[in-house]
Amino acid sequence: MSNTKLYKVIPSIFLFVFCVSVTGFAQSFDYEERPRLNFKFSDAVIDLRVDPAEGTIGGSVKYTVEANVNGAQSLMLQAPQLQVDSVLTGGETTAFEQENGVLRVSLTDSSVMQQQYDVQIYYQGTPTFGLHKSSEGSMWTSLLPQSNRHWVPTVDHPGVSLISTLSLTVPKQYSVVATGVKTDEETTGNGEKKWIFRTGRQVPVSAISFAIGQFNEEGISYGIKRIDSFAEPLAISNDRQQELARAAENIIRQVERYTGMEYPFQRLHLVVLNDHYWETKPYGASTVFLYKNRGEWLNQLRRGIYAQWFGVYQREVQWSNSWPIHLFQATLHFETADNPALLKSTEEPKVSFLTTYDNFSIEKWNWWQQYNTWNRSNLQQTARGIIPGILREGPGTYTPSAYENIWYQYSGQPSIDVPEFKAKASTSSTVSDSIIYRVDYSMDPAQQNLQLAFSAQQGRVESPVSLPVDIISGGGANRSSIQLSGAADTVTISLPAGTKNVELNIPEGENIVLEEHKPVPFLLYQLRNAETTEARKKAAVQIGYHTDNPDLQLALNDYMDRSMEPKVKAALLRSFGAITNGATGTQKRFLDALKSDSPQVRSAALDVLKNYPENQQITQQIQEIFRQETDNELAQRALKMYMQRIDSTQALQYANTLVRQDTAGIKAIVAIGKLAEMGNTVKAVELANFYIEPVYSFEVRKKAFRILLSHDSSTEAWSKRLDMLLNASDPRMRFITLKNLDRIPGADPASILEKHKAKEYDARVLRVMTR
Numbered sequence: 001m002s003n004t005k006l007y008k009v010i011p012s013i014f015l016f017v018f019c020v021s022v023t024g025f026a027q028s029f030d031y032e033e034r035p036r037l038n039f040k041f042s043d044a045v046i047d048l049r050v051d052p053a054e055g056t057i058g059g060s061v062k063y064t065v066e067a068n069v070n071g072a073q074s075l076m077l078q079a080p081q082l083q084v085d086s087v088l089t090g091g092e093t094t095a096f097e098q099e100n101g102v103l104r105v106s107l108t109d110s111s112v113m114q115q116q117y118d119v120q121i122y123y124q125g126t127p128t129f130g131l132h133k134s135s136e137g138s139m140w141t142s143l144l145p146q147s148n149r150h151w152v153p154t155v156d157h158p159g160v161s162l163i164s165t166l167s168l169t170v171p172k173q174y175s176v177v178a179t180g181v182k183t184d185e186e187t188t189g190n191g192e193k194k195w196i197f198r199t200g201r202q203v204p205v206s207a208i209s210f211a212i213g214q215f216n217e218e219g220i221s222y223g224i225k226r227i228d229s230f231a232e233p234l235a236i237s238n239d240r241q242q243e244l245a246r247a248a249e250n251i252i253r254q255v256e257r258y259t260g261m262e263y264p265f266q267r268l269h270l271v272v273l274n275d276h277y278w279e280t281k282p283y284g285a286s287t288v289f290l291y292k293n294r295g296e297w298l299n300q301l302r303r304g305i306y307a308q309w310f311g312v313y314q315r316e317v318q319w320s321n322s323w324p325i326h327l328f329q330a331t332l333h334f335e336t337a338d339n340p341a342l343l344k345s346t347e348e349p350k351v352s353f354l355t356t357y358d359n360f361s362i363e364k365w366n367w368w369q370q371y372n373t374w375n376r377s378n379l380q381q382t383a384r385g386i387i388p389g390i391l392r393e394g395p396g397t398y399t400p401s402a403y404e405n406i407w408y409q410y411s412g413q414p415s416i417d418v419p420e421f422k423a424k425a426s427t428s429s430t431v432s433d434s435i436i437y438r439v440d441y442s443m444d445p446a447q448q449n450l451q452l453a454f455s456a457q458q459g460r461v462e463s464p465v466s467l468p469v470d471i472i473s474g475g476g477a478n479r480s481s482i483q484l485s486g487a488a489d490t491v492t493i494s495l496p497a498g499t500k501n502v503e504l505n506i507p508e509g510e511n512i513v514l515e516e517h518k519p520v521p522f523l524l525y526q527l528r529n530a531e532t533t534e535a536r537k538k539a540a541v542q543i544g545y546h547t548d549n550p551d552l553q554l555a556l557n558d559y560m561d562r563s564m565e566p567k568v569k570a571a572l573l574r575s576f577g578a579i580t581n582g583a584t585g586t587q588k589r590f591l592d593a594l595k596s597d598s599p600q601v602r603s604a605a606l607d608v609l610k611n612y613p614e615n616q617q618i619t620q621q622i623q624e625i626f627r628q629e630t631d632n633e634l635a636q637r638a639l640k641m642y643m644q645r646i647d648s649t650q651a652l653q654y655a656n657t658l659v660r661q662d663t664a665g666i667k668a669i670v671a672i673g674k675l676a677e678m679g680n681t682v683k684a685v686e687l688a689n690f691y692i693e694p695v696y697s698f699e700v701r702k703k704a705f706r707i708l709l710s711h712d713s714s715t716e717a718w719s720k721r722l723d724m725l726l727n728a729s730d731p732r733m734r735f736i737t738l739k740n741l742d743r744i745p746g747a748d749p750a751s752i753l754e755k756h757k758a759k760e761y762d763a764r765v766l767r768v769m770t771r
Contacts (some may be wrong), residue, residue: 024570029356029763030145030318031157031206034398038072038111041162041205041731049192052212053137055131055729056122059169061152063162065112065119075119078146079103079153080761082125089119103153129761132277133729135697136232137174138213140271140289143281144357145319150482150761154205155671158315159397161202161306169194170212177230177269178210179203179285199285200266202395209284209311212273220245222252225263227631235292244270244290246299251305254336264313264395270301275698276347278732278764280360283307294362295344302341303365307331309391317397319359324403327418328390330368331383332736335389340369348702349736353771357762367421379417386410434513435459437484441518443495450495456487457515465512468505472525474498483513500525503535506511517545520552526573527559536568544575553579560589566598573601577608587612591621599631600652606637617644626667636670643674651678655687656704665691665700681711688712692721698732705736715746722747731762739768 041063048059065075087105088098095106105119130150133139141151149156166178169192176195180203184196197210215230218241227245236244248270252263265286276282276291283289288304290297306329316322333341345362345498358364390403400416407416436458441618442451464485468517471478473496482491493502500521506512518526522547526539546552556576560569573593580586593605606625612618619642626638643651655671662668669691676684684707691704712718722744727735738756741749754768760766 025503030142030320033318033321035157035159038069039068039075039117041155041160042116043165044154044162044205045165045167047167047169050139050212052133052137052140052170054126055133055139056124056126056462057131057151060120060122061154062118062120064116066116070111070113072107072111074107075105075117076155077103077105077121077153078156079121079123080151081127081129081150081759082123082153084153085122085124087119087121089117091118101149107558123153125151127151128727128729128759129731131729133694134213134232134273134275134277135695135700136213136274138211138215138232138273140211140213140273141209142277142279143207143209143284143286143289143644144279144762146761148206148208151209156206158204158206158317160205161395162205163202164208165196165198166210167194167196167210168210168212173214174212175215175217175230176210176212176272177215177228177287179208179269179287181266190636195464201264203285204312204315204397205283207283207315209287211273211287211289215271216241218242219243220249222249225266225268227252227268227270228346228581229270229272232274235272235274236297239295241272244272244297247298248301248305250349251336252300255306255332258332258335258387259309259391261309261391264308267295268305268308268359270304277698277730278347280357281313281361285312294342294347296342299341299343302333302337303343313395314391314393315397317399319356321400322359323421324398324400324416326364327383327416328387329379330371332388333369334380335384340366342369343474349732349739351735351768353767355767357763364421371418382407382411382413434511435461436513436515438515439517441502441516441522443519447499448495450493450499452482452491452493452504454484454489454491460487461485461512465510466507468507469493470498470503470505471495472503474500500529516542518542520546520549524555524559527568533565533568536565537715540568540571540575542575543572544578545604547579547581549579557589566600569593569596569598570600570604573604573608577604577611580611580612582613587615587618591618594621594625599634602629602631603634603637606634606641610641613645632666635667639667639670640674643671643678648678648680651675652680652683655683659687659690665696665704669700669703669707673703676707676711685712689717689721692725694724694728694730695735698730701730701733702736705733709740709743713745718744718746722752726752731765733761734762734765735768738765 043064045062048057050057078101079098084096084098084103087094087104089108094108097104107117127150130142130147131139134141141148146156148154150626164180167182168176168178169188170176172187172191172193178197180197180199182195183198186194187682188194211230213230213232215232216301217228217230218238218239219226219228227248229241229245231241248268252268256262267286268492269287270290271287272290276294279289283304286308288301290300294300309332310325310328316325332470343362343365346364347362386407390406393406404415408414437454438457439555440453442453443449461484464483466481467484469480469482471480475496480493482493504514504516506514510522521541523539527536527543530536530539543556555577560572560576573590577590587609588606590605593601596602609618609622622638622645626635626642629635629638646654652675655675658668658671669688672684672687675679688704688707691700692708725733741747741752757766760769
């Protein structure tokens with residue numbers, strides 16, 4: 001079938017010469033499509049000593065390469081942010097040059113085609129790109145384009161494959177996981193341990209990864225293979241960790257049955273971390289990274305496992321042309337599961353532009369998951385039928401045109417008919433984007449006619465829109481329609497005898513929100529009888545509009561003792577709170593709701609308790625909720641509420657107590673923020689300065705940064721702070737610092753940007769510097 005491949009790079013065929021600058025505006029953040037081929041790799045032995053606390057690496061890499069051409073005088077590797085100390089060829093010291101991130105190694109003689117060379121490089125570095133270092137003390141590899149070259153001198157390209165032996169010497173309290181199979185683990189006697197991993201088959205250089213941390217380890221075996229899980233403290237429970245390993249086995253077996261191809265590696269390593277550190281591609285060879293703050297564990301797991309076939313075994317040449325990989329990953333999913341494997345996309349910091357990295361974003365993954373549920377049966381059926389044949393083409397890098405040729409060979413279809421993904425910097429739809437109408441329902445005394453009065457609250461429809469109307473009565477449901485037009489509109493409809501409810505429906509594709517003010521009997525009927533949870537929740541929300549109905553409190557009080565879905569219960573609690581409005585003796589309902597198993601219900605109860613500002617029992621209960629709450633967001637809200645209910649002296653004492661007790665800073669920084677809001681900015685700045693340090697998580701550091709940005713006007717303090725922030729290993733801290741340079745006292749944005757452009761390797765951070 002090789003004649004079908006317009007362009008496929010066989011995994012281990014080259015070392016390329018390149019002349020592109022790695023600094024400033026000239027830097028490309030994607031892989032080169034057709035690199036020059038001078039050498040091919042067969043083997044790499046990487047031996048590193050890593051200090052996760054300092055973020056330093058040092059050691060050597062030894063390559064075995066074979067010349068593809070005659071007459072090459074040198075061998076070129078990429079090594080930005082690395083200091084090369086010496087280079088050996090054939091065991092002898094050789095000359096080398098290092099400039100602009102490029103390492104040029106002189107060969108003893110001009111290359112001879114098919115002749116082998118051994119090249120060993122000794123180096124060290126403290127990379128700010130390519131390696132992540134978390135507040136928990138973990139360190140792991142980035143998988144963004146061109147990232148591996150920052151921790152090992154290499155030809156960093158998906159088309160370069162080799163058998164790798166990776167040895168990592170780390171302090172003995174750490175565990176290590178890396179691409180391949182662990183072949184040895186030994187204590188060296190000087191407070192360190194050495195871990196060695198080797199791949200049994202060639203893997204892409206760009207997909208080699210490792211992680212170091214004080215991990216909890218779980219695992220299972222299946223056949224002669226094994227699935228191992230390594231989790232940061234507090235990231236996941238031991239039981240859930242084991243469940244994920246068993247789920248991984250099940251997913252692998254399903255994919256194997258469908259594709260007719262075994263899982264490509266001897267190991268699957270699951271690395272479970274608290275924070276994604278702005279990574280967009282969560283997998284390497286035999287390794288899947290799972291992040292606590294990225295949503296459903298199982299959906300993340302599925303994404304990483306599918307990618308071992310399409311993403312590592314077969315992979316894209318460039319991120320900008322990766323859509324076939326996404327198509328095949330999505331097809332694998334819908335062969336093994338029924339529902340889309342959607343992930344949470346509320347990631348910070350937000351950006352208002354696109355980069356190469358967005359091609360592997362959560363938004364794009366979710367789009368492909370939802371696209372495959374559309375009525376695209378021809379595409380789905382074709383992909384399902386030919387994926388086993390595509391995999392038989394073998395490992396390597398594939399361009400879209402190569403895949404389309406294979407597609408044609410197997411299906412007879414001239415192209416893969418997939419619409420272009422229209423990426424946006426922010427894909428979430430918000431209420432601010434919608435057209436909002438208030439709708440007032442008024443019935444005549446005989447209850448034979450219903451008047452609907454529409455008044456535009458935000459925007460207006462430009463042309464008439466037909467709204468389907470369901471009229472529900474004792475005789476069933478009848479559907480009709482009404483026309484909505486302009487800023488204000490009034491429509492009258494006839495009601496049959498015994499009408500129980502009237503439901504307005506928004507046509508698909510219309511971005512209209514209706515704020516309906518229905519009669520109480522309609523809402524109570526909908527609350528009790530609606531077929532969907534969303535319809536019942538909607539009724540529960542709208543009941544809260546009737547704050548002037550004296551009889552509603554008693555009716556709702558009886559109804560809320562019933563069993564109902566958490567989202568309906570939460571909405572009803574908020575409506576009940578609006579109706580009772582802090583009346584004495586009504587707080588018990590909300591205090592009891594704080595004991596609910598549902599975070600949604602506890603959140604609603606917490607909101608309503610704001611209506612009782614002078615009640616000391618509630619103040620004490622809120623403090624207790626803050627201490628015991630397992631949901632981090634709810635705990636922070638309870639803390640803010642508590643500090644609002646105490647005086648400034650008590651607030652300062654409480655903030656100081658939290659600073660002493662809260663080693664992670666998650667709670668303390670919230671208290672410090674409230675302290676600043678209450679006017680004690682001097683103390684707030686003093687405490688926030690402590691939490692801007694890199695030993696804390698991004699969430700804590702971000703909040704500390706915002707407090708300091710708003711309340712610290714000291715040029716001297718910011719001068720000391722800026723160097724740390726602009727050289728932070730977390731790209732998000734560099735991003736928010738550079739984005740706010742014009743607000744930082746004493747900062748000279750022009751000179752700072754000029755100085756830092758040349759050493760910035762993250763596309764998003766560099767982009768914000770050049771806007």
